[in-house]
Amino acid sequence: MKSLKKQRRIQIIGVAVVALVLSTALIGYAMRDGINFFRAPSQVIAEPPGPTEVFRIGGLVEEGSLVRGDGLTIRFSVTDGGAAVPVTYSGVLPDLFEENQGMVGTGRYINGTFEATEILAKHDETYMPKEVVDALKEQGVYVAPEG
Structure with a gap:
């Protein structure tokens, strides 16, 4: 049971990291033309x-x-x-x-x-x-x- 909870926690952390990196990349891409x-x-x-x-x-x-x-x-x-x-x-x-x-x-x-x-x-x-x-x-x- 504990290994299933650990595995789920690792999956959630991994998804959160990927979402954070993706959102940062999208924000940077959107702002590239707005910075002079x-x-x-x-x-x-x-x-x-x-x-x-x-x-x-x-x-x-x-x-x-x-x-x-x-x-x-x-x-x-x-x-x-x-x-x-x-x-x-x-x-x-x-x-x-x-x-x-x-x-x-x-x-x-x-x-x-x-x-x-x-x-x-x-x-x-x-x-x-x-x-x-x-x-x-x-x-x-x-x-x-x-x-």
Whole structure:
């Protein structure tokens, strides 16, 4: 009788372990497209990612680089003070998007240009995404907002 209970307990533990491993694998598989790593322009230039890798880039929109093309295509450069990466975006830009302001874009780095699928601009006078602040501090060009 005791050996039957031990055998049943081992079976239950085995099924629980298999279920845990399977659920962890399914969660990881489901999240693989939802995780986008942040990179500063200097990091993108130093170690260019592959053309299939989706990531976020952030920094300041370089002054004099904003060019509106035909239709909804916009070209500009994003910089962290150490390097600048050219960006193309097809779509409507946020109202607060302008030169010398913080931005974060999601997309791919293809043939030396970041092709953005989404652009986010700063929210108010003092807001800047944490990743952008960290990247600017790392380059030694961060200036804290006054006030």
